Amino acid sequence: MTALTLTPIETAAGRGAIELAGIQKRYADGTVAVDGINLRIASGTYCCLLGPSGCGKTTMLRMIAGHETPTDGEILIDGGNVVGLTPRQRGTAMMFQSYALFPHLSVRDNVAFTLRVRGIGKTERYKEADRVIEQVQLTELAQRLPAQLSGGQQQRVALARAIITRPRVLLLDEPLSALDEFLRLQMRSELRELQRQLGITFIHVTHTQLEAVAVADQVVVMDRGHVVQSDPARTVYAEPRSAYVARFMGGQNVLSGKLESVKDGLATLRGDGGQTFMLHLRGAAHSGHPRLSFSVRRDHVRLTKAAAGSAPPVNAVSGIVRAVEYQGTFVKVTLRVDGSQDKDDLFVAYVEEGDYFASPIGVADRACAAWDTEEVHALAAE
Amino acid sequence: MASTSLSAGRRNWTFYALGAIFIAYVVFLYGPMLCIYILSFQGPQGGLAFPMRGVSLHWFRQLLGQGDTGDLMGALSRSVPLALIVMALTVLISLSAGMAFRSRFPGSGLLFYLVIASLVAPGYVLSIGIGLMFQLLGFDTNWYTSALGAQLSWTLPFGLLIMFAIFGRFSRSYEEAARDLGANQFQTMWLIVVPILLPGMIAVALFGFTLSYDEFARTLQTTGPTNTVPIEIWSMTQNVTSPSLYALGTLTTALSFVVIGTALGAIAIIQRRRLGSLTGRG
Numbered sequence: 231m232t233a234l235t236l237t238p239i240e241t242a243a244g245r246g247a248i249e250l251a252g253i254q255k256r257y258a259d260g261t262v263a264v265d266g267i268n269l270r271i272a273s274g275t276y277c278c279l280l281g282p283s284g285c286g287k288t289t290m291l292r293m294i295a296g297h298e299t300p301t302d303g304e305i306l307i308d309g310g311n312v313v314g315l316t317p318r319q320r321g322t323a324m325m326f327q328s329y330a331l332f333p334h335l336s337v338r339d340n341v342a343f344t345l346r347v348r349g350i351g352k353t354e355r356y357k358e359a360d361r362v363i364e365q366v367q368l369t370e371l372a373q374r375l376p377a378q379l380s381g382g383q384q385q386r387v388a389l390a391r392a393i394i395t396r397p398r399v400l401l402l403d404e405p406l407s408a409l410d411e412f413l414r415l416q417m418r419s420e421l422r423e424l425q426r427q428l429g430i431t432f433i434h435v436t437h438t439q440l441e442a443v444a445v446a447d448q449v450v451v452m453d454r455g456h457v458v459q460s461d462p463a464r465t466v467y468a469e470p471r472s473a474y475v476a477r478f479m480g481g482q483n484v485l486s487g488k489l490e491s492v493k494d495g496l497a498t499l500r501g502d503g504g505q506t507f508m509l510h511l512r513g514a515a516h517s518g519h520p521r522l523s524f525s526v527r528r529d530h531v532r533l534t535k536a537a538a539g540s541a542p543p544v545n546a547v548s549g550i551v552r553a554v555e556y557q558g559t560f561v562k563v564t565l566r567v568d569g570s571q572d573k574d575d576l577f578v579a580y581v582e583e584g585d586y587f588a589s590p591i592g593v594a595d596r597a598c599a600a601w602d603t604e605e606v607h608a609l610a611a612e
Numbered sequence: 613m614a615s616t617s618l619s620a621g622r623r624n625w626t627f628y629a630l631g632a633i634f635i636a637y638v639v640f641l642y643g644p645m646l647c648i649y650i651l652s653f654q655g656p657q658g659g660l661a662f663p664m665r666g667v668s669l670h671w672f673r674q675l676l677g678q679g680d681t682g683d684l685m686g687a688l689s690r691s692v693p694l695a696l697i698v699m700a701l702t703v704l705i706s707l708s709a710g711m712a713f714r715s716r717f718p719g720s721g722l723l724f725y726l727v728i729a730s731l732v733a734p735g736y737v738l739s740i741g742i743g744l745m746f747q748l749l750g751f752d753t754n755w756y757t758s759a760l761g762a763q764l765s766w767t768l769p770f771g772l773l774i775m776f777a778i779f780g781r782f783s784r785s786y787e788e789a790a791r792d793l794g795a796n797q798f799q800t801m802w803l804i805v806v807p808i809l810l811p812g813m814i815a816v817a818l819f820g821f822t823l824s825y826d827e828f829a830r831t832l833q834t835t836g837p838t839n840t841v842p843i844e845i846w847s848m849t850q851n852v853t854s855p856s857l858y859a860l861g862t863l864t865t866a867l868s869f870v871v872i873g874t875a876l877g878a879i880a881i882i883q884r885r886r887l888g889s890l891t892g893r894g
Contacts, residue, residue: 296792317791317792318794328785343795343803344794348794395794573662
């Protein structure tokens with residue numbers, strides 16, 4: 231299927247700049263789903279809310295959509311507070327997780343529903359609906375019922391039904407979770423393309439890290455009702471702010487050690503297994519803290535075979551290889567680090583395919599993983 | 613292929629045992645009714661038992677003419693409107709209650725048990741109680757007042773339980789989606805909720821109608837001076853000793869089948885119309 235082609239939505243009232251100020255959601259039973267969030271999303275941004283289930287990302291989306299009311303705080307869209315307004319007054323449209331297509335209405339009637347409830351006559355609303363249906367390439371299926379469509383087609387209907395309202399913000403609740411792997415990759419890029427063409431703000435809730443970094447301009451990582459990092463996709467991936475973000479985003483090894491000395495902003499740490507790590511301190515905030523965490527990207531380490539009993543050099547860990555997985559362009563090698571107390575304290579190296587097969591390291595071999603001080607990324611204390 | 617050869621091949625003994633129980637059940641259910649239906653076409657000289665002495669509609673004519681067989685047409689003219697009123701109220705009230713019970717409101721648990729308690733309460737005792745209370749308050753008992761209330765105490769718990777099952781499969785996101793698209797509450801209800809729930813509502817309607825039409829225990833002391841059909845039949849069994857009684861059984865069964873057939877037909881038409889859009893008629 232070719233990409234969707236759509237003309238940008240002409241909205242009089244801006245393009246969906248969002249500002250959340252001190253948003254809180256407390257339920258009657260005392261649980262706090264969203265705890266004092268401040269967040270800015272520039273207009274025309276593709277933003278992903280990312281986090282594990284129960285982190286409050288869906289609640290936040292539903293509050294922006296107007297399907298839930300914040301206990302406290304303000305939601306501004308293009309400068310105006312929208313708390314208490316209906317979704318149509320806000321200029322938002324939501325695509326529900328399982329699409330919530332009306333099962334008794336045809337594709338055409340689903341898409342035309344918003345015009346129907348606005349009292350627009352049959353001829354006119356069908357003309358407009360058919361135009362949008364054509365844009366999502368479902369013209370031949372316009373008379374069908376949702377149950378007679380595939381998952382991908384249903385999603386297109388849900389998209390058509392949302393964009394016919396000409397929203398300035400499109401809210402997507404786990405839009406790809408109902409699709410199989412192949413369709414997910416295809417629809418992911420179609421969503422991104424659609425956002426680019428419409429030029430409006432998309433807010434997309436997901437718990438899949440790769441999905442978020444693949445489509446989003448801005449990735450907002452959430453944990454237990456808080457925003458822990460809000461940055462461009464590459465920054466969140468390459469420069470996670472905390473150990474939580476580093477672990478959640480993946481692709482990183484998170485290590486820690488006791489602070490031994492600091493000289494010219496360069497700290498020396500002692501690892502639990504007696505290793506020596508060096509890292510550049512960012513600012514003075516860390517100087518008082520006895521224990522520091524840092525991350526090293528899995529693809530930025532050198533892996534070599536090591537002799538038994540040999541101590542690792544500076545900026546390196548050694549251990550026994552637990553698993554080797556071939557991944558096509560690289561090989562994933564998992565080490566159990568020497569001297570670590572935690573059985574699950576594993577170190578992962580992504581070794582470039584050619585390098586790995588030049589000198590393969592097998593399961594149960596001893597190996598040493600080393601990196602340069604420049605590759606070390608200091609993490610904020612939690 | 614494997615499953616075909618399996619089912620065509622040797623069957624477990626449990627298949628035959630369960631099959632025998634099922635056949636016994638069917639014979640026990642339909643055998644006696646079949647006897648009644650056949651005997652209702654007894655010839656004019658025939659009696660209450662086999663053998664048949666000719667075939668005729670004599671006893672139906674006897675029944676419908678107001679004679680010594682009681683006032684059947686009068687009973688029907690009360691039972692059918694009563695059942696229709698009970699049906700409408702049951703659908704309306706249990707739909708509203710089903711929607712209310714989706715959110716946990718204070719006292720919802722207690723209210724639910726109160727509703728279920730009226731299923732457990734012995735119908736005949738309840739009927740006497742209602743009769744007494746009407747007498748105490750100085751109201752006349754009648755089929756469209758006291759009997760209506762007594763029957764609703766029977767049909768509403770059933771309706772509500774069916775509604776729970778229906779709402780269990782009904783996603784709230786339909787209503788949210790409608791709201792998201794700008795529908796007001798009335799439009800959401802009328803254009804989305806009711807059409808999606810319609811087959812379930814027809815099932816509740818069917819229950820409401822047949823439970824009311826067949827109701828005896830709760831109606832006996834509450835129907836006042838005039839009878840409903842089940843009570844008329846009961847009083848006829850006291851003093852009618854002709855196959856007219858069987859003709860009555862055949863007629864009321866036929867009416868039940870008409871109602872059930874109408875309801876199932878309505879559900880089938882709804883489904884056909886929904887599938888009809890496949891052919892592109894719109």
